[in-house]
Amino acid sequence: MTDLIHPLLLCGGxxxxxxxxxxxSFPKQFTQLIGDESLFQASARRLSGPGFAPPLVxxxxxxxxxxxxxxxGIETAAAATLIEPEGRNTAPAILAGALVLAAEDxxxxxxxxPSDHVIPDAAxxxxxxxxxxxxxxxxxxxxxxxRPDRAETGYGWLELSRDPGDFAPEAQPLQAxxxxxxAATAQAMLDGGRHLWNAGIFLLRADALIAAFETHAPAMxxxxxxxxxxxxxxxxxxxxxxxxxxxLDDISIDYAVMEKADSLSVVPYAGAWSDLGGWDAVWREQxxxxxxxxxxxxxxxxxxxxxxxxxxxxxxxxxGIGLRDMIAVxxxxxxxxxxxxxxxxxxxxxxxxxxxGLPQAxxxxxxxxxxxxxxxxxxxxxxxxxxxxxxxxxxxxxxxxHHRAEHWIVVQGTAKVTIDDEVRLVTxxxxxxxxxxxxxxxxxxxxxxxxxxxxxxxxxxGEDDILRxxxxxxxx
Amino acid sequence: MTDLIHPLLLCGGxxxxxxxxxxxSFPKQFTQLIGDESLFQASARRLSGPGFAPPLVxxxxxxxxxxxxxxxGIETAAAATLIEPEGRNTAPAILAGALVLAAEDxxxxxxxxPSDHVIPDAAxxxxxxxxxxxxxxxxxxxxxxxRPDRAETGYGWLELSRDPGDFAPEAQPLQAxxxxxxAATAQAMLDGGRHLWNAGIFLLRADALIAAFETHAPAMxxxxxxxxxxxxxxxxxxxxxxxxxxxLDDISIDYAVMEKADSLSVVPYAGAWSDLGGWDAVWREQxxxxxxxxxxxxxxxxxxxxxxxxxxxxxxxxxGIGLRDMIAVxxxxxxxxxxxxxxxxxxxxxxxxxxxGLPQAxxxxxxxxxxxxxxxxxxxxxxxxxxxxxxxxxxxxxxxxHHRAEHWIVVQGTAKVTIDDEVRLVTxxxxxxxxxxxxxxxxxxxxxxxxxxxxxxxxxxGEDDILRxxxxxxxx
Numbered sequence: 038m039t040d041l042i043h044p045l046l047l048c049g050g051x052x053x054x055x056x057x058x059x060x061x062s063f064p065k066q067f068t069q070l071i072g073d074e075s076l077f078q079a080s081a082r083r084l085s086g087p088g089f090a091p092p093l094v095x096x097x098x099x100x101x102x103x104x105x106x107x108x109x110g111i112e113t114a115a116a117a118t119l120i121e122p123e124g125r126n127t128a129p130a131i132l133a134g135a136l137v138l139a140a141e142d143x144x145x146x147x148x149x150x151p152s153d154h155v156i157p158d159a160a161x162x163x164x165x166x167x168x169x170x171x172x173x174x175x176x177x178x179x180x181x182x183x184r185p186d187r188a189e190t191g192y193g194w195l196e197l198s199r200d201p202g203d204f205a206p207e208a209q210p211l212q213a214x215x216x217x218x219x220a221a222t223a224q225a226m227l228d229g230g231r232h233l234w235n236a237g238i239f240l241l242r243a244d245a246l247i248a249a250f251e252t253h254a255p256a257m258x259x260x261x262x263x264x265x266x267x268x269x270x271x272x273x274x275x276x277x278x279x280x281x282x283x284x285l286d287d288i289s290i291d292y293a294v295m296e297k298a299d300s301l302s303v304v305p306y307a308g309a310w311s312d313l314g315g316w317d318a319v320w321r322e323q324x325x326x327x328x329x330x331x332x333x334x335x336x337x338x339x340x341x342x343x344x345x346x347x348x349x350x351x352x353x354x355x356x357g358i359g360l361r362d363m364i365a366v367x368x369x370x371x372x373x374x375x376x377x378x379x380x381x382x383x384x385x386x387x388x389x390x391x392x393x394g395l396p397q398a399x400x401x402x403x404x405x406x407x408x409x410x411x412x413x414x415x416x417x418x419x420x421x422x423x424x425x426x427x428x429x430x431x432x433x434x435x436x437x438x439h440h441r442a443e444h445w446i447v448v449q450g451t452a453k454v455t456i457d458d459e460v461r462l463v464t465x466x467x468x469x470x471x472x473x474x475x476x477x478x479x480x481x482x483x484x485x486x487x488x489x490x491x492x493x494x495x496x497x498x499g500e501d502d503i504l505r506x507x508x509x510x511x512x513x
Numbered sequence: 514m515t516d517l518i519h520p521l522l523l524c525g526g527x528x529x530x531x532x533x534x535x536x537x538s539f540p541k542q543f544t545q546l547i548g549d550e551s552l553f554q555a556s557a558r559r560l561s562g563p564g565f566a567p568p569l570v571x572x573x574x575x576x577x578x579x580x581x582x583x584x585x586g587i588e589t590a591a592a593a594t595l596i597e598p599e600g601r602n603t604a605p606a607i608l609a610g611a612l613v614l615a616a617e618d619x620x621x622x623x624x625x626x627p628s629d630h631v632i633p634d635a636a637x638x639x640x641x642x643x644x645x646x647x648x649x650x651x652x653x654x655x656x657x658x659x660r661p662d663r664a665e666t667g668y669g670w671l672e673l674s675r676d677p678g679d680f681a682p683e684a685q686p687l688q689a690x691x692x693x694x695x696a697a698t699a700q701a702m703l704d705g706g707r708h709l710w711n712a713g714i715f716l717l718r719a720d721a722l723i724a725a726f727e728t729h730a731p732a733m734x735x736x737x738x739x740x741x742x743x744x745x746x747x748x749x750x751x752x753x754x755x756x757x758x759x760x761l762d763d764i765s766i767d768y769a770v771m772e773k774a775d776s777l778s779v780v781p782y783a784g785a786w787s788d789l790g791g792w793d794a795v796w797r798e799q800x801x802x803x804x805x806x807x808x809x810x811x812x813x814x815x816x817x818x819x820x821x822x823x824x825x826x827x828x829x830x831x832x833g834i835g836l837r838d839m840i841a842v843x844x845x846x847x848x849x850x851x852x853x854x855x856x857x858x859x860x861x862x863x864x865x866x867x868x869x870g871l872p873q874a875x876x877x878x879x880x881x882x883x884x885x886x887x888x889x890x891x892x893x894x895x896x897x898x899x900x901x902x903x904x905x906x907x908x909x910x911x912x913x914x915h916h917r918a919e920h921w922i923v924v925q926g927t928a929k930v931t932i933d934d935e936v937r938l939v940t941x942x943x944x945x946x947x948x949x950x951x952x953x954x955x956x957x958x959x960x961x962x963x964x965x966x967x968x969x970x971x972x973x974x975g976e977d978d979i980l981r982x983x984x985x986x987x988x989x
Contacts (some may be wrong), residue, residue, distance in 0.1 A: 057830075337865050339858070348848075353534075354873040356862040358851035365841075365850045372843040373826075375834035376852050382815070386832040389813050397830040414890040415900055419941075420924035422898060422966055424891055444944050446920045446968040448896035465895075466970040468944065470922050490898055492922040492966045494942040 042166065042240070043145055044084035044092040045134040048077050048104065048152040049121050051097075053387040054315045055379070058349060059370035061399035063071050066153035067103050070319055077104070078111050080152040083159040088167060091116040093137065093147075095130040100120070101274050106428075110227030117270075122279035127237070128293035129285045132250055132261045133277060137178040139243040146173055147246070149290075151312070155322055158308045165206040166240060169304040171210035173240040176462060177302045178249065178295065179208060181240075182233025184307045188223035189315055193235040193291070195303055200231060204307035211301040214291060233303065236310055239290070245300070253297040260285045272407075272510065315380035316373075320345035329362075336367075343377065371397040404465040408433055409486075409512040421498045423491040424481075427452070432480040434508035441495030443471040445479070453480040476506060518642065518716070519621055520560035520568040521610040523552050524580065525597050525626040527573075529863040530791045530856070533847035534825060537875035542629035543579050546795055553580070554587045556628040559635040569613065569623075571606040574598070578883050582904075590735035594742075598755035603713070603763045604769035608726055608737045609753055617717040623648055623713040623722070625766075627788070631798050634784045640684040642716060645780040648684035649716040654725065654771065655684060655777045657716075658709025660783040664699035667790055669711040671779055674834040676707065680965050687777040690767060709779065712786055715766070721776070729773040736761045748883075748986065789920070791856035792840040792849075796821035805838075812843075821851065831907060848874040874901040884909055886961075897974045899967040901927070901955075908956040911985035917971030917978060919947040921955070926963030929956040952982060 051064035059065035066077040074082065081092055094115045096104050100121055104477035108114055117134055135391040138145045148166055156162045163180065173179045182195045184204055194215040201209075215222075215232065221300060226232035250258040266283035286293070295301060311322045323331040323345070330338045336355040348355035355367040366373045373386060378383050388400035403412045408431035414422040427433070427450075435455065445454070446468040454463050455478040456471060462482075463469050471477045473495065481487035505512060527540035535541035542553040550558065557568055570591045572580050575855055577596055584590055595609055607625050614621045632638045645655045658671045660680055670691040677685075690711065694702065702708035726734040740757035762769070771777060787798045799807040799810060801822070806814045810824035812831040819838040823829035831843040840856060840915060842849045866874035879888040884907035890898040903909070903926075911931065921930070922944040930939050933956040938958070939945050947953045949971065957963035981988060 107944065131777075272532065335869075335871060337869070339861055339865060346850075354847045354848055354866055354871050356533075356847070356849050356851075356866065358849075358858050358862055359855040360850060360852070363850070365848070367843070367848040369845050370829055372829065372831045372838060372848055373834075374832070374839070374841045376836070379835040384832050385815055386813065386834055389815060390830055390832065393811075393813070395811060395830050414898060417900075417924065417964065420964075420966070422890060424893075424898075438655075442942055444920075444922045447966065448893065448970055466918055468840070469966075470944065488893065488896075490896070490966075490968045492924065492944075492968075494922075494924055 039086070039148070040089055040399070041090040042084075042170065043090045043116070043138055043147050044078055044081070045131065045138075045147050046077070046084075046092050046094045047127060047130055047150065048100065049095055049097045049124055049130060050151075050153065051124075053384040055241040055313070055319070056383050057366060057368050057373055057388045057397065060224075060397075060401050062099065063103070063401050063403075064100075064153075065254045065313070067100070069109060069502045070313060071155055071322055074111065075107055076155065076313070078107050079159075080150060080154070081108060081113060082111055083156060083162060084148060084150060085113065086163070088163075094118045095121060095134055097124065098276070102261045103405055118274050118407040120271075120274050120276045122277055122282040125282065125285045125287050126287045127290040128254070128257060129264075129282070131239075131290050132246065132257065132342075133265055135246045136262060136265045137261075137275070138333050139247060143242075143244040144174075145243045146170060147241055147243050151237055151240070153313065153314055154236065155311045155331065156308065158266070162306065163309045165304060165306050165308075168206040169208055169240045172302050172304070173242060173245075176242060176245045177208070177300050178245060178298055179237055179240040179304055180211065180295070180300045181238045181306050183236050183303065183304045183310045185227055185232070185234050187228045188220060189234065190218055190220055190223050192312070193217055194226055194232045195235045197231050197233065197303060197305075201233070201305040204305045206306065208302040208304050211303040214296045233305060234310070235291075236306075236312070237291075239295075246294075249298045249300070253294045255294060255359065257285060259289075268415045316345060316383065316510050317380040319379045321362065322375060345377070354421045370402050409430070416498070419494060419496065419498075421493045424485075425489050425491055427479065427481040427487045427489075429481055429484050432509055433478060434510070434512060435476060435478040435506040437474055437506075438495070438502050439474070439504070440497035441493045442473045443507050444492040445469050445471065446490045448488050448490055448493075450481060450485050450489050451483045452489060453482045454478070455480075478507075516564070517566040518560075518564055518646065519592070519614055519620070519623050520557070521607065521614075521623050521625045522553070522556055522560075522568050522570045522628045523603060523606055523626070525571055525600055525606060526629065526842065527571045527600075529860040530860050531789070533842060533844050533849055533865045533873065534789075534823075536873075536877050538575065539579070539877050539881070540576075540629075540880075541789070543570070543576070543583060546789060547631055547798055550587065551583055552631065552789070553628040554583050555627060555635075556630070557584060557589060558587055560624060560626060560642075562639070562961060564639075567906060569610050570594045571597060571610055573600065574752070579881055582881075585895060590701070593751050594752050596747075596752045598753060598758040601761045603766040604730070604733060604764045605737050605740075605758070607715075607766050608722065608733065610739055610879065610893045611719040611722045612741045613751070615723060615747065619718075619720040620650075621719045622646060623717060623719050625717070627713055629789065630712065631787045632771055632784065637784045638782065641780060641782050641784075644682040645684055645716045648778050648780070649718060649721075652721045653684070653776050654717060654721060654774055655716040655780055656687065656771070657712055657714045658779045659712050659784050659786045660781065661703050661708070661710050664696060664703045665710065666694055666696055666699050668788070669693055670702055670708045671711045673707050673709065673779060673781075674985060677709070677781040680781045682780050682782065684778040684780050687779040690772045707868070709781060710786070711767075712769075712782075715771075722770075725770045725774045725776070729770045733761060733764075733769060751960065792821060792842065792851075792859065793853045793856040796840065796853060821853070846878050864912045865881050883907070895970060895974075897969045899969070901965050901967055903955065903957040903963045903964065903965075905957055905960050908985055910955060910986070911954040911982040911987060912982045913950055913952045913982075914971070914978050915950070915980070916973035917969045918949045920968040920970075921945050921947065922966045922968075924964050924966055926957060926961050927959045928965060929958045930954070930964050931956075954983075
């Protein structure tokens with residue numbers, strides 16, 4: 038048991054630089070930016086298999102069901118999912134994971150990893166992690182240093198104490214952390230060969246990390262201990278105590294302890310890695326063709342160079358003509374166009390849309406709920422049509438509406454429908470009518486997803502016209 | 514009666530340079546490119562009021578119901594709508610209009626106008642037309658010359674016989690037609706002040722035009738006479754005889770007769786005019802701001818210059834960051850991005866999509882039918898949801914399907930539904946079920962539009978799974 042490495046997947050963040058694909062309600066780590074899996078799924082899969090325990094996940098409350106669903110999608114489940122009441126950067130999140138793990142086994146080895154990075158060669162990365170294990174078991178805090186291939190100013194760097202030679206994954210003492218450098222410093226580090234990129238990935242014993250907090254951030258340790266001790270269980274999620282969490286500093290693990298600790302080692306990693314910090318990075322990682330062009334989905338590039346054309350929906354064609362070093366990302370509800378060298382200004386777009394009150398700034402058309410998801414297909418005068426997906430075994434709340442009646446047509450699977458005192462099964466190609474005011478509930482009693490089309494009619498169709506009587510997800 | 518001017522609106526064309534807004538199934542003239550009306554509606558309205566008779570319209574079969582619906586939208590109707598069996602450029606279309614008009618009144622004055630141009634000052638243009646009337650009544654073929662404001666190489670030009678002076682709308686003999694010039698020639702004509710743009714707008718007596726064809730294109734006159742003589746009436750449309758039409762030359766009115774006739778006059782027009790020949794022209798006509806930026810719909814420009822950002826759908830946000838002299842047009846099913854100076858290459862995009870077999874090349878999601886229109890809201894495995902609009906008094910064909918059942922939920926108006934031997938009225942918030950194989954029909958017996966949501970389920974959901982038994986639009 039103690040031989041296993043416990044991945045701690047950090048996935049509470051929500052950046053804006055990959056808008057419109059990444060939104061506050063469904064951030065980057067859950068999107069399919071590269072390949073067929075989300076970055077989170079790829080991260081979980083990368084740290085699985087022989088030698089790895091099921092992952093611990095730290096996430097935000099809004100994302101807890103996405104985490105469960107995405108892990109189920111790769112046929113795995115978290116050992117525990119910790120819910121941060123609010124984002125407080127990486128230090129409290131990682132410490133909470135260490136405390137939860139140490140409660141079972143203080144000497145447990147924990148691999149701390151962001152869940153929104155790309156590391157294409159998973160086997161090679163796992164080998165590097167296993168190679169670092171003896172050093173971590175000895176009580177050292179091991180970080181991984183990525184071999185740089187350009188003078189990147191967007192990353193922090195790690196200074197080695199000796200030449201990495203042929204980049205064998207051998208641990209050596211870390212000389213120093215280097216903050217995001219200017220271009221000249223970055224070039225000098227690249228040329229010198231003694232500096233690697235800081236990927237924010239650590240392998241360490243839970244008790245060694247806790248000891249480092251004891252020394253360098255004792256107030257945070259006390260606060261996080263309290264938040265973990267008074268955590269509540271909710272449908273299998275571990276909700277850290279909000280009042281304890283509220284008092285914690287918003288600080289990264291590097292600032293809180295790593296830069297102060299003297300027991301740090303670094304293991305070089307010579308494989309490919311990217312934090313996908315913007316659309317320019319996505320373009321680079323997707324592998325541009327001979328003209329520097331990357332297309333995804335039904336996108337067509339005519340006489341383009343150095344350009345990323347992403348069409349995120351099968352039904353939406355994107356065409357670029359004569360583009361040079363541009364990014365265009367098309368979704369049915371939002372489109373972004375910018376030069377590649379302005380990729381870091383995408384956050385300005387999000388701020389501008391937010392200021393205009395446009396929902397696209399933060400929300401996707403698809404709304405994820407504990408029981409599945411829905412999306413609005415069309416909104417007209419006095420009517421709305423929704424597509425609703427309900428997971429096997431899931432149930433919506435028992436509810437009623439003051440202003441609308443609903444027609445439900447099941448198009449896949451079987452629904453168990455309660456209307457006032459009557460319960461019935463409704464299967465594919467059958468419909469039911471929910472009169473205005475009727476108390477009703479929809480459940481999926483089956484083993485496959487249930488999909489239904491809901492046609493609402495009425496004078497007011499807002500999501501807030503809902504009176505909840507009972508809810509298995511405690512939302513009444 | 515003979516004092517009235519009869520507009521002949523040409524709207525059979527379907528160019529590709531304004532894709533994705535303009536498509537083969539719903540071309541430019543019917544789109545809202547500028548202002549709240551379509552270009553066709555604005556053209557019809559421009560040539561209406563005191564002194565103008567109801568318009569004659571020449572269009573393609575696929576567009577006949579769009580013509581009727583758009584004219585109804587501005588509370589007018591065509592005196593006659595001629596259906597061209599195939600596009601044959603402007604000469605046969607205009608001649609057919611003249612023959613139809615001459616049958617009633619050989620001396621009738623006809624104002625021939627494309628329906629996809631922009632002439633913002635309608636009152637001023639009507640004045641110019643009225644000013645040209647005496648010249649046309651005398652039997653001259655009068656064309657209108659637009660005052661140029663740039664050395665445009667995309668238009669044909671008209672050479673005057675004398676200086677236009679203050680551009681009073683006074684007729685003078687036309688010296689010559691000039692084909693689309695090179696840049697140096699265009700600049701010389703602009704500087705010389707003796708050349709105007711050829712807008713393809715004519716005022717002439719029907720019999721004078723027929724006489725010109727008699728002289729310069731007698732074979733075409735014989736063919737078009739035959740096509741008109743053997744035209745059939747179909748729901749109020751006049752279908753020109755296809756076999757006669759098939760033998761006609763594909764040729765413009767300029768080439769066929771105007772460049773050869775010696776009875777041409779020109780009336781100068783100093784107001785604004787554009788043929789909106791591409792997205793660069795749309796950008797120019799929409800009135801760029803101080804930064805040269807034009808935005809339409811929910812579009813946001815951040816640090817852009819010289820750029821057109823058009824978001825055609827309320828639910829789709831378009832954001833441009835740091836763009837210079839670019840065009841971006843976003844629709845839910847298609848997005849175009851190109852530099853402004855590549856606007857003429859948009860036709861390449863259409864060709865590329867057509868080669869890929871993508872429906873967006875030529876079709877819109879909304880499908881116009883004699884009875885109204887429908888659009889697919891979502892297509893899933895074994896199901897499809899459609900929104901269907903039926904005009905007052907209209908009826909779909911009596912039909913059945915082999916592979917699908919349908920649920921209909923009326924969300925606006927009242928439907929008269931026939932299912933096998935049963936007929937019933939279904940009103941807002943009511944639903945009916947059409948079993949697989951049932952013979953059924955949907956009608957709108959009311960005075961307002963009827964809107965329903967159709968949920969199809971079945972193993973095959975193609976439009977071609979339809980067996981028509983009766984159809985008021987003769988499609989069985």
